[in-house]
Amino acid sequence: MSEAAEFSLLLPVYAGDTAAHVRLAFHSSVGVQTLPPSEVVIVQDGPVGDPLAAALAELEAESPVPVHVIRLPRNVGLTEALNAGLAACRFPVIARMDADDVSLPDRFERQWTLIADGADLVGTGMVEFESDPEVLGARRTPPVGRERIRDHARTHNPFNHPTMMYRASTIAAVGGYEPFGKMEDYWLGIRVIASGARAENIPEPLLKYRVGSGAFQRRGGLAEARTEWRLQRAMLRMGFVTRGQYLRNVVVKGAYRLMPAGVKRVLFRRFIGGGLPGDK
Template identity: 30%
Template sequence: MKYGDLISVVVPVYNRAHEVVRSVGSICAQSYQNLEILIVDDCSTDDIEGAVTDLKDSRVRLVRREKNGGAAAARNSGLAAATGDLVAFMDSDDISLFDRFAQEMALFCSLPEDYIGVYAAAIAHTDTTEDARAQAAARVLPPIHRRPLSGNLFDATLEGNFIDMPTMLLKKSAVLAAGPFDERLRNNVDWDFTLRLTRQGKFGFVPQPLYVFSYVPRVASGNDHISHNPRYSVLSYAYITGKLRRAGHVGPALARHYAAAGSYLMRAERPKFARRYFAAARKITPNDPRLLAHLVLSHMPRIHRWARGRSTRFH
């Protein structure tokens, strides 16, 4: 690998033609020029072809999917079409700073061969209006207290995902070795992918924020954002913890993930199922008093409703 190699940038899109010129435009405007930009259309109904034409950049290719499959399936289609030895990702409503790939490539080329990728800090901010600006918030990711940030990151990722996948620059060979994005998951897809990826080798980290994205804050009444959907959260935690268990991971991190699934089930008023996860967590960490308390609450429907949202979070 050397500075100047081709990077294939995969951008899944579904009904965001109005965002593409701004978002993908930030990739077209990169100071690092040797890019292949793959916009993967997941069966949109808006004018994505017109948006691609408006970009006026020969490096952009539109990859059409025949069936809607979600972001994981779209990313897999993009990877299948990629011709570069390096791959990167971009979400269709986010922004990459103009020197993102220049900085990531400079770091990557300085690292030993056992490094399979680099990633960068990002700035997340809430969507807001002028009238609601008093409630605006922003934060830097990964969290400033997070350690380690580079090197072998599998154990840290096992605790929970802190690497923003759209900031990654990766050896394609490592991505193929890790396996495709799991199209069965509707939540925590990035975490599942990163868990497999960090087993392949080490990561470098660019501490300067090179990526900007907005998010919808979680509210007490809930919203329809998939990452805030309790049902999908439960299913993803159950599925991923099952993968971890089958891979032989039985430490405290797995217990915390079992407890998190139980916590989601408690908030979804499914105490019978929550009980199973709390019991599984207790087998690994029997001396955790919170787990015993939640097991007791799961047998007391009226009290567990009162307890929802108070002390049920384990992450």
């Protein structure tokens, strides 16, 4: 299929982000892309400090593509911020970006090729870094192919959320982002797959993903385990998993969430690596 290469970039920010990280994320996703976005929608989720506010004003004034900053009066959380951004995007295809990551220069061009070929959602692999984007760590390689993506989704998130490019109509058809603890991205992906939409992944890392020292602590605890169990119940109710798969996931994934951070890090690196939700 052939269509004009026009898409919006959706970039949420909040008080915990830094001006330097936002500038780098923006530059990597706009200034050096072989296929830059047609517009950037930045959602400022509540008040931010003066340095970040100044950086957003600078990007709004000096960007080579139109920038629209949606300034929410209070911090509403990622789910509501993303939905506000989706409503403000003017183009039928939307790319996601987090405020502290780095896109590789050909990321959007490669994703657009699959979108133009009929895909409704396209994710990519990503590679981790801690503070220096040139010092890279573990790769997160997602499953490829419709059946493998669906099978993977029954046990783990098949998409790296910050890498997504999707059709706005596809996301609207499944109700947009819905509150689900830190697993709103996983729940979105499940609903997109279950809807029959065509979802694809590019296995190569087209995004550098910033991880902090507390990433695995945030991925665990009783609250996260309860969210995991709630997600599994939702998947069972909609027929996405069998009862046997549900019981296995409740035990295995619930136990993972309750493990010490060091143990989770080892298991994640060795057996998963393709993206549990709640990474940030």
